[in-house]
Every structure is written in structure tokens, then in C-alpha cells.
Amino acid sequence: MMTEADKTTQGALPHIKVLDLSRVLAGPWCTQMLADLGADVVKVEKPGEGDDTRHWGPPFLQDADGNATQHATYFTACNRNKRSVTIDMAHPEGQALIRQMALQSDVLVENFKVGGLAKYGLDYASLKALNPRLIYCAITGFGQTGPYAERAGYDLMIQAMSGMMDITGRADGTPGGGPQRVGVALTDLFTGVYACSAILAALEVRHRTGVGQLIDMALLDVGMATLANQAAGFLNTGKVPQRQGNSHPSLAPYQDFPTADGSMLLAIGNDGQFARFCEAAGQPQWAQDTRYASNTLRVTHRETLIAAMQAVTRTRTTAQWIALLEDKAVPCGPINTIGQAFADAQVQARSLVINQPLALVNTTNKAIQSIATVASPLRLVDTPPVVQRPPPALGEHTDAVLAGLGLDAAAIAALHHQGVV
Template sequence: MTADSHNSPSAIPGALSHLKVLDLSRVLAGPWCTQMLADLGADVVKVERPGVGDDTRHWGPPFLQDARGHNTAHASYFTACNRNKRSITIDIAQPEGQALIRQMALQSDILVENFKVGGLAHYGLDYASLKALNPKLIYCSITGFGQTGPYAERAGYDLMVQAMSGMMSITGQPDGAPGAGPQRAGVAITDVFTGIYACSAILAAVEMRHRTGQGQHIDMALLDVGMAILANQAAGFLNTGLVPQRTGNAHPSLVPYQDLPTLDGAMLLAVGNDGQFARFSAVAGHPEWAQDPRFGTNAERVAHRAALIPLISEVTRTRTTAEWIALLEHRAVPCGPINTLDEAFDDPQVHARGLVQKQHLAPAITAQTAIESIATVASPLRLADAPVQLRHAPPALGEHTEQVLAEMGLDAAAIAALRAAKVL
């Protein structure tokens, strides 16, 4: 099912509808954070460079298509993390632009930026400068390596951090296997997780402000997050000194927990405990596996992985993926297909949860871009009393400039003068 929206506001206010967010971030980590805040109801104003905008507006292909299915000049990447925001263009290199940002910061609860360390200080828009104007401002800085340390001034991208953190070293086929070598994840997971962590930190700062009346600076670094999300792999290394190795789609601590061949392709089997393994063994026609001293417990199965997986593979090849799923899901043995994205979005559970949402663009924007609607993945945040609402489609560059400036008290003549001076 595709949820269709004409961007009409609901009578139910969002959980964060009382918060105003000034978004000076671009690319993915910062915009992912501010989209989460926007989905929860915050009024997020995204500031972009005049005539250029967020870098990801140009990161294509793929590009958005018009009503006839023809590519436009608008990259689809931007739409992944800029829903429910308003876009305004301001040249912050000009004094008049800096003055506008200061005025907006005075009226904002939260500011999110991902400039290089010290970059905004050149414009008087750093935390110290804006805190002097608005002590309640929560100011979140997102950088590759943080505000301190020998790498602080380096630019950082997700791929760099996946490599430096060790994530790539544990992702991919093991040495000696076909296609062996370090691999990046298929999406920029460090950026996405940094956005999520940043959102959590901001909400914690909002809660603290209720007690203290003061805002604070939040220092988010992609490298910090990249190391944190190593999770059990980091815990294993730190407490044993053993360096984890690549295991392909197999799990280093669970067996069987990987892809397995079937009659028509492959399936994913995720056995997480001994009871599940016993039930799988019975369905597979080999109940003796669960009694075998080599395979009876997970630790034993991990130790004898090389003996067990070929036995299981020989059996799983005898049925189709769908047949295995039908057999195992009723016996509480986790398994599933290995879908392509088209198959994933066609899954009945995805349809039932309404995970695809389509937003129609305003007629004026459609006339300008030839794009009638934009589809995005629904927010996974399901609040019973303050559901996520689709208020704004991913905005065209500067779509809301006049609207936002008018709300700040500027009249049409003042806005026209700023445009003439190329501040907007």
C-alpha cells in the first residue's frame, strides 16, 4: 500500500511541533537528523546556497522523473532525507546573509550544522557567537572527526569512516573465498547512524533545557559513531584481543545464521538459540543433528561450522525458498528470502505497514520542475498519540524563502532588495 498525501496538515499536533529547527547541514548525516525532527513535527527550515543548494540535489543518477517517465535534473538522493522541511536560500558569505541567520537563530530552539571545524566562526555563526544571542539555543555540530583531536580539521565522509573504523575489514567474503576483500555497506550507514545519534542527543538536550533553561553544544563525529556501531565486534576485540575477520554473510558467533542455497536460489536462515536449531533439524529431516555432540549447543556449532554448514546446504538445496519459508515460519524458526529492492517493496508486510508514501508537489513547483509527486520511505517512528504526518514534500531549492522571511517580519520590498543583492 502506498500512502498518498497532498501535504494537508492534521489537527493532531506532532510530538515536537513546539520546536523550531534551523538546519544548516547538507548531504546525509545532518539532514537525516533534521528529517527525524521534522517527521516528529518540528518546524525545520533548511538553509541552502543560492542557485546550488544541498550537494545531494546533484548526486545522480538516479534522477527524479516527470509525469512521462523522463529524467529531470533533480537527483533522487536529496529526497531521502529532506521531507517535511522548508527550504530557504541564503548566502552566508555576505554580511546581510549572516544577519539573517542570526535573526533566525534568535527564534530557533535547535541549530544543526556540518561545516568543517571553525568554518562558521569566520561568519560569526559559531556556537559561542550565537549562544551570546540566544542562551537557550541547542547547537549540534556534525563533523567527520569531532571538534578535538589531531584529525579535527580533516573533512570526513562515510566511506572514509567505514574504512578507518574497521567496519570494512569485517564486511565481505573471507580471505580465500571468491570475491574476498573488504567491502563497504550498501548504504552510508555511518552517516545514517550519526543522524540518529544526533537526534537522540538533541532530544536529551531539549529535556535538560527544561530543567536548566539553557541550551548547549553537541559535538557529533562520524568516527565516534563508526566505532560505536561496531557493537559486538568491538566488544569481542576489546575484551579478548582477538581481531575479528570477514565471514561473508555468516555470523561470527551464531550458527547457522547465514544465507543458504535452495532449489531456486537462496534463503536466509537465522537460528539464534538451541531450541530453534532443534526445530529446524526436525523440519529438515535430520533430528539427530540436535543430539550430535558437535552441534547440540551454539558454541559447539560455531566450533564445528565447517562440518555443519555443508550438511545443511545439501538439504536446503532440495526445496525452493518459498517452500522452506512455509515450512519453517510456522515452527518459529527465523528465515526469509534475500530480496532485491523491488521484491522488498512488493512484500505484503511492507504493503500492510504503508512503508511507501507519496507526496504531491504544489502546482507551482510542478510547473517549475515537471515533477508531480515524490515517493519516500515512511518514518519507522510510530507514536500512537502523535503520529508522523506528511506536511511538506522534499522542497524545491528556495521554495519557502519568501514565506519564511515574511514570518521573520521582512516585507516584500526588503526581500526584493536582498534578492537584487544576491543574498538570497
């Protein structure tokens, strides 16, 4: 029987070992999800350099005096709960170490170019021969097949190619009109989530068969999949969706509205919500108007409806509208800055910020005392996510991991001397 201590310290996957050969965002996002669920994730990085995102700044972590350090905050977003080892896979000895680690792993995640690890003997075929139970997740821009397979792929490129940018932003001919990227690397993040889901499915298959498998994840595939309803509309009508700012192609009113002190967001998704809004706003006749009697009609007559609503929404502040509508089941909320979002009472009540002590020291020898990250949203009641380690310093766990492979102190020292680790 699981004890209360088990619930808080083990997580759902304490028996799973993950070898993380990925860097930047999509792969590390996937492996951080697994680490948060309790898996033992060992991140392999290049000696002296590490993951690219260790250097992607500003912004940088601050030391105890509030001064910027050389440690980029980007890295901390997706590398919590991992152990870092530095191994140079260009060395035959480094390749041998990674193969030895793969023998003891359940899952390997990498995001090298197609065929990039074959020359090191670290591709799926080579490692499968050593460990048939290994689940090998390869993340690339365009997948293992197709005319673009050997191209490098980055989130911004995929947002552009997939059509995501073309449906994001204000319409042409309006102030600020034109394609826009999403404010975070959405395709990378979704690829990490999809990859994690695929790995969990592969683990279940292995539970039945005893055999691992290759997972071929492509950013472009994910970018196309996350077009969701916009893709469905195009595929079934042939009509190319158009940018329309914050309004919705299939719902109205479902957008931002001006208020007396700024703006708010209304997300009305059905006729009942619309009728309750009209009553609360002192405009019950709108719900009876034949132009607005159904969602389809409201979309058709969007222009006149939104203009009428904007005149009314300007008469109250954002806070007044939220207070008026919150007990009437009419979705309404502020358009927060990130700072305001983290200060929100609901965000704080859900404990969505994790503060962890950190052992990093800046070049000025001033300690970075703590680090803040966003808590996992995976709320498993009996096996909740764990918080075991802050994002690691480069190579912080190298000696301990090598010792776990059976190497003694002299052998580890020799590898350091040779520049292998």
C-alpha cells in the same frame, strides 16, 4: 486533551523550531527525523546551488512522461517535511538573517568543518551569546577535538578507518574476497540517528535548566560505536575479527543457504530454534549430535554443520522453506532485491511508502507530479510522525520565512536584488 486531529497533524514536536545548516546526509537525516516528528525545520541552502545531493545523480526524478529531470532522487531521501530558504552566508546581510533565525530557534544543526562558521559569526559561542537556550549540534568527520579535528570526513572514509569495511565482505582467499563498504552510507545514517537522540536529550535537559548546549557529533565516534559486538570481542580478547561473508562470528547456523531456486536466510539464535529446524528438515539427529548440541559447539564445528545443512536446503525452494518454518518460530526469509522488498505484503501492510504531490517543473516544463519516500519507522501511537511537505524545491519558502522574520515585501525584494537570498 489531545484531539484525533491533533494526533494526525501535529506530531510530537510542533513547538520545536530547527535551523538546518547541514547538507548531504548525516545532518539532513537528523533534521528529517525531527521534521517527521512535527518540528518546524527550515533548511538554509546556498542560492543557485543548494544542497550537494540535489545534483547527486543518476538516478533523477522523472517527469510526467517518464523522462529523467535534473532533480536527483538522493535529495528526496532526507529532506521531507522541511522548508527551504536560500541565503548566502558570505554576505553580512545573510549572516544577520541567519542570526535572526537562530534567535527564534530551539535547535541548530550544522556540518561545516571545525571552526568553519566562526568567520561568519555563526559558531556556537557567537550564537549562544545571543540565544542561551539554543541547542547547537555540530556534525563533523572527527569531532571538535583531537589530531584529526580539522580533516574533512566522509562516510566511505569512516567505514574504512573504523574497521567496518574490514569486517564486511567475503574472507580473503575466497571468490570475491576483500573489504567491502556497506550498501548504504551507514555511518552517516547512524550519525543522524544518534544526533537526533542527543538533541532530544538536550531538549529534556533544557526543560529542567532553561539552558541549551553544544552537541559534538563525530562520524568516526559513531563508526566505532556501531562496531558493537565486534568491538566488544576485540576489546576483551585482543583478537581482531575476520571477514566471513554472511555468516556470524558468534552464532551458527546464522547465514544464507542455497535452495532449489536461489537462496534463503536462516537466523537461528538458540538451541530451541535449532532443534525445531532439524525436526522440520527431517534431520532430528543433528540436534542430538554432540558436535552441535549448543551454539558454541555449532560455531566450533561450523564447517561440517553448514555443509550438511546446505545439502538439505537445496531440496526445497525458498518459498517452501519459509512456509515450512514460519509457524515453528524458526527465523527464515528470502534475500530480496529492493524491488521485492517494497512489494512484500508486510511492507505494504505497514504503509512504508509515502506518495506526495510535487510542484517541481523540469527544464522541459513537464511537471513532476508526485514523489515517493520511505515512511518514518517511529510509530508513536498518540503522536505519530507527520507528512506535511514533500522535499522542497530550492528556495521554495524563502519569501515566506523572511516575512516571518518581520521583513516586508520591499525589504525581501532588495535582498533578492543584492544576491543575498
